[in-house]
Amino acid sequence: MRRFTSAFRAFPLVFLALVLTLPVLAVFAAWLPWGSGDADAGAILREMASTVLPGYVWTTVWLGLMVAVGAAVVGTAAAATVTLFDFPGRRTLEWVLLLPLAMPAYVTAYAYTDFLQFSGPLQVWLRETYGLEGRLLxxxxxxGGAVWVFVFSLYPYIYLLARTALGERAAHLMEAARLLGAPLSRRIAAVALPLARPAVAAGVALVLMETLADFGVVSYFGIQTFTTGIYKAWLSMDNRIAAAQLATFLLVLVVLLLQLEIRAQRRMRFVTNGAGRASSAEAQPLQLRGWRSVAAWLVCVLPVLMGFVAPVLFMLRPLAADWSVLPWSRFLEWALNSVRLGGITAVLAVVIALALAFAVRRRPDAVTRGVVQLVSLGYAVPGAVIVVGLLLPVGWLQAAAPDWGLASLITATAVGIVWAYLVRFSAVALQSVQSGYARIPVSLDDSARMLGTGSWALMSRVHWPLLKRSTAAAALLVFVDVMKELPATMVLRPFNSDTLAVVAYQLARDERLGEAALPSLALVAVGLVPVIMLSRTLRSRSR
Known part of the structure; x- marks a missing residue:
């Protein structure tokens, strides 16, 4: 009887895990005999393997390697500069370096293209001023342009983790090395960088996952990566099995990167454990003067200039030049669609996160922990994989029961797109809620249980008042992520319900870059909210 009761209690959690992991399971099921019954899929894969697939792999590998190296150099240099040295403006630059997080990579791509292309204002001005002809840039x-965009859009992931790792012990240990007579270059190479290595590895894994998951930049720039290959197999060749089988390769690579990130995070916790605040506070950052101060300032300013200031200025130019060309009449409709989808997903994601976090808090058994780990993997799954994995089982069920109308329910309403959002972004809400639970002493639960408090009363009267801030942060993060999400939105959105992200992509693809500036800037403004919250949190912790 006890086993039956335990299984009955675990059923809702297991069902929730299956719903949120169904797209991933469906992608792998495409290789099973009953799932790969489409004879054309094998022929398409063989044809792609002999023609375009090696190019997809080669381009994806080169893109990932160059972005990883570039973002690691930029992010680590900025983190080391603001952590180990003191110079004018350092306190301001500590949070300014986070601003590129507010810029979706595809928005940065539109901005640079509008300003630097052959017909852009810079090349036109150079030709008219100096009497030159042809392409000048x-x-x-x-x-190379995609690498530039990704490096200056994604380096904050590495900057954040490296700054945290260096702030724990680096200043104290570098001071000890200085007292032992080590020069500055050796202190950085032998003390600071080894301390930051696990954090940099974790950040590089996150950067690579974001790069592999991207569709907007590579599609707009016409770069043939694995992600574009998945969409071509699905939309151009009209073969869902081939697309799903291609998606498995991308998914396996993302899982490997996720394992690298988890291992690096564990090593980072090991490296930073044991360092007290007092010992770190005793060793102050090295004061820089003269040209060294200028060099440090440039190291921190250039990434912000390239990743945030310049793209924003490029997009403000068409707004200032001619307001009449901007799509003001439909902007409110696009914004409302984005807000509606973001609000619905944020509420549902927070409810799921609260339920899972409370279940782990009350009964941290193997089933509950396994469900939480499965849900946490969703954020690492690329949007292209989620789209294919969501529509694939729908196609199977539609073929088996055509009268049910499941395909129209998923593609003609907001059900499918919200489902895809929850698969990817429930992990964001769960992480924030779990961090809130970590600050609630377990003794409160024990006291409430001794007073006869049930589960619902414990959640509503004890936990909820202490989780309001974490829950609000979780909802905000999910809302902003949904507003910026492009691949799943573009495929699964209901008819005539475009969002700001989709419209920005479509206008840029149609070479209407001036009109794309308005929805793009709106996305940047929304993205600034969590960045400001994060910067305030980091500043309060550093005091």
Whole structure:
């Protein structure tokens, strides 16, 4: 009887895990005999393997390697500069370096293209001023242009983790090395960088996952990566099995990167454990003067300039030049669609996160922990994989029961797109809620249980008042992520319900970059909210 009761209690959690992991399971099921019954899928994969697939792999590998190296150099240099040295403006630059997090990578791509392309204002001005002809700057829509965009859009992931790792012990240990007579270059190479290595590895894994999951930049620049190959197999070749089988390769690579990130996070916790605040506070950052101060300032300012200030200025130019060309009449409709989808998903994600976190708090058994780990994997799954994995089982069920109308329920309403959002972003809400629970002493639960408090009363009267801030932060983070999400939104959105992200992409693809500036800037403004919250949190912790 006890086993039956335990299984009955675990059923809702297991069912929730299946719902949120169904797209991933469906992608792998495409290789099973009953799932890969489409004879054309094998022929398409063989044809792609002999023609375009090696190019997809080669381009994806080169893109990932160059972005990883570039973001690691930029992020680590900025983190080391603001942590180990003191110079004018350091306190301001500590949070200013986070601003590129508010810029979706595809928005940065539109901005640079509008300003630097052959018909852009910079090349036109150079030709008119100096009497030159032809192309004067390298082509923006290229692999190098994509690397530039990704490096200056994603380096804050590495900057944040490296700054945290260095702030724990680096200043104290570098001071000890200085007293032992080590020069500055050796202190950085032998003390600071080894301390930051696990954090940099974790940040690089996150950067690579974001790069592999991207669709907006590579599609707009015409770069043939694995993600674009998945969409071509699905939309151009009209074969869902081939798309799903391609998606498995991308998913396996993302899982490997996720394991790398988890291992690096564990090593980072091991490195930072044991360092007290007092010992770190005793060793102050090294004061820089003269040209060294200028160099440190440039190291921190250039990433912000390239990743945030310049793209924003490029997008403000068409707004200032001619307001009449901007799509003001439909902007409110697009914004409302984005807000509606973001609000619905944020509420549902927070409810799921609260239920899972409370279940782990009350009964941290193997089933509950397994469900939480499965849900936490969703954020690492690329949007292209989620789209394919969501529509694939729907196609199977539609073929088996055509009268049920499941396909129209998923694609013609907001059910499918909200489902995809929950698969990817429930992990964001769960992480925030779990961090809130970590600050609630277990003794409160024991006291409430001794007073005869039930589960619902414990949640509503004890936990909820202490979780309001964490819950609000979780809802905000999910809301902003949904507003910026592009791949799943573009495929699964209901008819005539475009969002700001989709409209910005479509206008840029149609070379209407001036009109794309308005929805793009709106996305940046929304993205600034969590960045400001994060910067305030980091500043309060550093005091």
């Amino acid at each position: 390298p082509e923006v829509r290229s692999l």
